[in-house]
Each structure stands twice: as C-alpha cells, then as structure tokens.
Amino acid sequence: xxxxxxxxxxxxxxxxxxxxxxxxxxxxxxxxxxxxxxxxxxxxxxxxxxxxxxxxxxxxxxxxxxxxxxxxxxxxxxxxxxxxxxxxxxxxxxxxxxxxxxxxxxxxxxxxxxxxxxxxxxxxxxxxxxxxxxxxxxxxxxxxxxxxxxxxxxxxxxxxxxxxxxxxxxxxxxxxxxxxxxxxxxxxxxxxxxxxxxxxxxxxxxxxxxxxxxxxxxxxxxxxxxxxxxxxxxxxxxxxxxxxxxxxxxxxxxxxxxxxxxxxxxxxxxxxxxxxxxxxxxxxxxxxxxxxxxxxxxxxxxxxxxxxxxxxxxxxxxxxxxxxxxxxxxxxxxxxxxxxxxxxxxxxxxxxxxxxxxxxxxxxxxxxxxxxxxxxxxxxxxxxxxxxxxxxxxxxxxxxxxxxxxxxxxxxxxxxxxxxxxxxxxxxxxxxxxxxxxxxxxxxxxxxxxxxxxxxxxxxxx
Amino acid sequence: xxxxxxxxxxxxxxxxxxxxxxxxxxxxxxxxxxxxxxxxxxxxxxxxxxxxxxxxxxxxxxxxxxxxxxxxxxxxxxxxxxxxxxxxxxxxxxxxxxxxxxxxxxxxxxxxxxxxxxxxxxxxxxxxxxxxxxxxxxxxxxxxxxxxxxxxxxxxxxxxxxxxxxxxxxxxxxxxxxxxxxxxxxxxxxxxxxxx
Numbered sequence: 001x002x003x004x005x006x007x008x009x010x011x012x013x014x015x016x017x018x019x020x021x022x023x024x025x026x027x028x029x030x031x032x033x034x035x036x037x038x039x040x041x042x043x044x045x046x047x048x049x050x051x052x053x054x055x056x057x058x059x060x061x062x063x064x065x066x067x068x069x070x071x072x073x074x075x076x077x078x079x080x081x082x083x084x085x086x087x088x089x090x091x092x093x094x095x096x097x098x099x100x101x102x103x104x105x106x107x108x109x110x111x112x113x114x115x116x117x118x119x120x121x122x123x124x125x126x127x128x129x130x131x132x133x134x135x136x137x138x139x140x141x142x143x144x145x146x147x148x149x150x151x152x153x154x155x156x157x158x159x160x161x162x163x164x165x166x167x168x169x170x171x172x173x174x175x176x177x178x179x180x181x182x183x184x185x186x187x188x189x190x191x192x193x194x195x196x197x198x199x200x201x202x203x204x205x206x207x208x209x210x211x212x213x214x215x216x217x218x219x220x221x222x223x224x225x226x227x228x229x230x231x232x233x234x235x236x237x238x239x240x241x242x243x244x245x246x247x248x249x250x251x252x253x254x255x256x257x258x259x260x261x262x263x264x265x266x267x268x269x270x271x272x273x274x275x276x277x278x279x280x281x282x283x284x285x286x287x288x289x290x291x292x293x294x295x296x297x298x299x300x301x302x303x304x305x306x307x308x309x310x311x312x313x314x315x316x317x318x319x320x321x322x323x324x325x326x327x328x329x330x331x332x333x334x335x336x337x338x339x340x341x342x343x344x345x346x347x348x349x350x351x352x353x354x355x356x357x358x359x360x361x362x363x364x365x366x367x368x369x370x371x372x373x374x375x376x377x378x379x380x381x382x383x384x385x386x387x388x389x390x391x392x393x394x395x396x397x398x399x400x401x402x403x404x405x406x407x408x409x410x411x412x413x414x415x416x417x418x419x420x421x422x423x424x425x426x427x428x429x430x431x432x433x434x435x436x437x438x439x440x441x442x443x444x445x446x447x448x449x450x451x452x453x454x455x456x457x458x459x460x461x462x
Numbered sequence: 463x464x465x466x467x468x469x470x471x472x473x474x475x476x477x478x479x480x481x482x483x484x485x486x487x488x489x490x491x492x493x494x495x496x497x498x499x500x501x502x503x504x505x506x507x508x509x510x511x512x513x514x515x516x517x518x519x520x521x522x523x524x525x526x527x528x529x530x531x532x533x534x535x536x537x538x539x540x541x542x543x544x545x546x547x548x549x550x551x552x553x554x555x556x557x558x559x560x561x562x563x564x565x566x567x568x569x570x571x572x573x574x575x576x577x578x579x580x581x582x583x584x585x586x587x588x589x590x591x592x593x594x595x596x597x598x599x600x601x602x603x604x605x606x607x608x609x610x611x612x613x614x615x616x617x618x619x620x621x622x623x624x625x626x627x628x629x630x631x632x633x634x635x636x637x638x639x640x641x642x643x644x645x646x647x648x649x650x651x652x653x654x655x656x657x658x
Contacts, residue, residue: 015639015642015643015646016639016642020620020621021621022621024636024639024642024643026643026646026647026650028650028654028655029655035492035493035540036539036540036541038495039495039496039497039541042495042497043497047631047633049633049637052643053647054658055656055657055658056656056657057657058657063492064492064493075493077493077494078493080493080495081493081494081495084495093658095657095658115655116655116657118654118655121654126539126541127538127539128537128538128539128563142539142563143539143563143566144539144540144541144544144563144566144567144570145541145567146541146567146570146571146632147566147567147570149633150632150633150636153633153636153637154633154636154637154643155643155647156636156639156643158621158632158635158636160619162562192480192533192536193480193532193533193536193559193561196533196559196561196562197562223537223563226533226536226561226562228562228563247655247657248655249653253652253653254653256651256652256653257651257653260651292480292482292536308479309477310478310479310480310531313478403484403489403538404489404490405489405490405492405493422482422484422537422538424482424484424485424537425484425485425507426484426485426488426507427484427489430488430507
C-alpha cells in the first residue's frame, strides 16, 4: 500500500498499539534545555525513577542565557535554572553543551549542526519549535514538561497519529523572497490554527530547490499555524548536508542509512487527508502587522481594516491604523536570530544587505547566531566584521530576544523588526511591538530605519 | 495526577480568540524550577495593564471554569500555562478550540479542556456575563456540561477520559510495557545516533 513519509516513520516507531489507546511511540532523540525540564527531573526522582536512555538524550543551555558576559551575567533565578540543568544532566549521565562549549546553542540549531538530526527519526523536545527538525524528513514535535518526564522515564510517548496534510509549493521564488516569506505567506492564507491535528509535508519544486536552512525555517514555523509536525522528504540536499557531521553515520553505516533514507519519501499514489497548494512565483516579502504570525501582508501592502474585535485589539497594541503603508512604519530595534533564522545562510543573507551600509542612527540592531559553531563559522567568513562595521551588535549564541528570557528585551513601546517566529503581545518584552520578517528584510529595515522592501534597497545599490 | 469526575463551579468569560501561552504566563516567570506557585502570574500583563480585565473583576473571583474563544493556548509548549491556571484555582477550560500541545498538557495534569461549538461557548459566556454567580457542572463521566437552561454533551479522547477518571500516572502506564520497549530497542537500526 502506498504510504506517506509521515506514515512510514510513524509505523516504524510504534512500540505497542492497542484498540482505543494511543500508540506508544519510540523516541530516537530527546533534546533538553533548561526551561522546560527541571520539574520533569524532580518529579522523576520523587517517583524513584531513572532516565531510561541518557544516550538518546542531549542537553544544551539556550533559552535564558545571556548573549554578553556568559553565565556570570545571568540573573539569580536564571542561574539557578542553569545550575539545575547541569546537576540533572550529571545525575542522569546526559551529555550537556553548557555555555562556553563549542556546541552550545539553540537546541534546534545544534541538533542539525551536530548531525544528530537525521531522516526517519522521531525527535521530541520541550519546545514547540521542535518541528524544525522535520526538515530532514523526521517526525519532530514539541511536548510539555509532563511528557518530557514521560520520555525521560520510558523513551516513549503515547500519541494518537495526527492526520496527513500536504502543502505543495511549485514554481520559483522571485528575487528577494525567502523561505521565511513562504511560511509567513502560507500562514497569512491558512490562518494560525489551520494545521491543527496535522503532520504537514512540504512538497513541490520550490521546496525541493531549497537549502536545508530554508527547509528548517519553513518547518520551524509549522507550529505557528497549529501543525504538530512539519516535514520535508529527505533527498540529496539532505544527505549532502549530513555527510561528515560529527554524529552522522560513517562508512558502511552511512551506506546502510542512505538506503533506508531513500525509501522514506511519500510513495506515488499515497493519499493525504488534505492538500494546500501555493505558487512560489506569486509570493513577496511578507511582514506581520499584528500580534499573531498570521496577521501578515506583503511589504508593498498596507495595514488592513480590522475584521473583528481581536484585530482591533491587535492594531491598538501595535499602535497602527488601517491604511498605513507598511513601509511607512518606523522601527527602533532589529533582531536577527532565533531558531527560525539564525543559521549561517541566514546570517550571510543579512550580511549581504548590511555590507557597506550603516544602521540608521535611531535603530539598535543585534545579531545573535544560533549556535557557538555558527558564530565561529560566521566569524571565519568575516560576517562579524560586516555586521559590526555596519553598526550591528554581534552577540553570543542563544534564543535571546525571540522570547526575551535573558537581558535582551524590548522596552515598552519599542518597535522591532525581528527574524523570529512570534509577534505575540509582550513576547520580546512587555509592551514591545514585533514585526516578523526575513533576515535580509530585517537588515534592510535596520539600515532604512523603517520597514522597507529589500528589493528596492538592492536596486538603489546597483 | 488527581482524578477528575465531576466539577461544579462558577465561570469567567474571557472573550478573546487565539489566546497564546505567552499571555497565559509571560516568559519572565518561566525561570522558576518549582512546579507550583505560578497562579499569581496568570495573565500577568493583561491583569496589570487592563484594570477592567475580566479576571480582575471582583464578581469573578473564585471562578474555576474558564471560558475562551477558539485556538486557546496556541504558541509555546510551556506547561507553565496549565500549571498557572491550575494554581489559580481553575479545574476546567471551555473553548471553541484548543492548540494541540496545550490540550495535551492540560490532560496530563488533570485540568479538563472541553471543546464546544462556538455558539455554545457564546451561550455560556452570556450566562456568565449576565449573572456571574451562575454555576456550571462539568461531568466527565457523563460527558455533559450543565448550567441554567443549558445542557450539552462534549467529546473527549476516550483514553484521556479513562486516565482522568482514574487519576492514572501516565508514566506508570507506559512502564508496564517495559518488555515491548526493550524488544523495540533491540531491533533499532545500528546507525542511529547515540551520545555517551
């Protein structure tokens, strides 16, 4: 019988299935960070239980870590959380990439960096953006702390199989339009709950042509339209990215793995429960105007008339009025980073715009690489000097101002052009206002001092 | 987990859609390593910035059933959101839709998420607005919601219902299948990454 990519991986991980009960699914990789796990370890210990598979568990510090001054710069409560992670990992024998280590970084950046994220796996983490890892053709999803405890104890999760949804994107992306614009445009069309209860497979010629970084950006934001899982079938792009990475298979194992990975893509004739189609050629750079990721319009557009009470509220929070041109919106801050857009390719794209230009005098702009390794790689290419030369701050790796658990936050009323994934009220700091966009669009906004169409900036330069 | 059979309490109408977990509990409170004590931070910014916010009103103090619009609990997977609701005295959330991770997190801690059609939620919100003292009864065994002149059946995952009714420990349930897990581990592909 023809099967989808998601069905194949799901079936290969069922430890036990019983009528009327959720499947017991095996977890190949459990990623752990400081914020959503201390209560899980504590509860595990109180029940007299242990971690079943420390060898399938990897931890890092990312959510509350300072991006200047290292661990010493963390506040007292934040430090206590980092200490707790360290103690818990020591207790359980879990590998921890702590602050200062070569592979510390955002949990969804280091998995791929290390080659831990591989096709055909089931990957979970106490973080909703775990869907990022689906870019490799894996079932990857975010879980809560009770489920973290469950995985620590059993290396399994009891789950009902979500429905299969295909998003097919054919055509070629116009110049200046990135993977971030694809996913923002998609969410603007289907709404922020359109993917609920689904495992999404992104397909079509545009997706096939994307780099792994671009695929990760799209899969990352699957949760922003409610999907549990977002995935792309593994192909030569995937294999080329993986080969030679620290934790990737080698030699005869690599060949065995390749044979299996090549069997994973959705079979011809397999049926999805639902399909959405997009034409890449019709996409433009997108920018959000409101307080959820679905409230986005092309940068050439205007703030829309509110359709309901919730949108009235969003406009009030954002201090915007209907009809205003998006490009007339001035900004105070720029954040380039987050598990959505902090990989080397993202930094290169932003640096290409920043090179030879200056950050607008009113704007404070910050670049936060996704991992310590990405930071080193970027510095080896001289991207750090491009950014600092243009007036951007160049920081240490972490989640930083995507969620503002560390000192990097917006002040009340500040307006930020951000490459992150959520523009919720107060997300980047109480009273802060967030506009989501792509890395080149963020760099362009930093230079212009207002939201701007990066394609025009490029023309000015040419 | 404490068992859930039947709950009677007053309702508070939070007439907003797409309430994300950043609103339910903002990030600055996620640094605590304890499991309890999150209640005072529930809807922190809304409570602080909007004097007329429904959870600030005296007539709704002590309510234990939260009414909300569609896609409640979207965004971050933080279980601190249901913990904060639970700690603030809520036992049930009734909404026209829930984000998947939030719903799952609620079920794990015994906070019952009940999905009802939009008009039914609207009806309950009107009841709670007209008379904040209106009591509602949520019966998980019978899968019914009853309030003044209102009765409706609701759907719930049968396995989750069984777990809630019995107050089962999900980890203990899965650990009963230790042999099946070990057998599966024995047949995993050799190339899969292991970190030691």
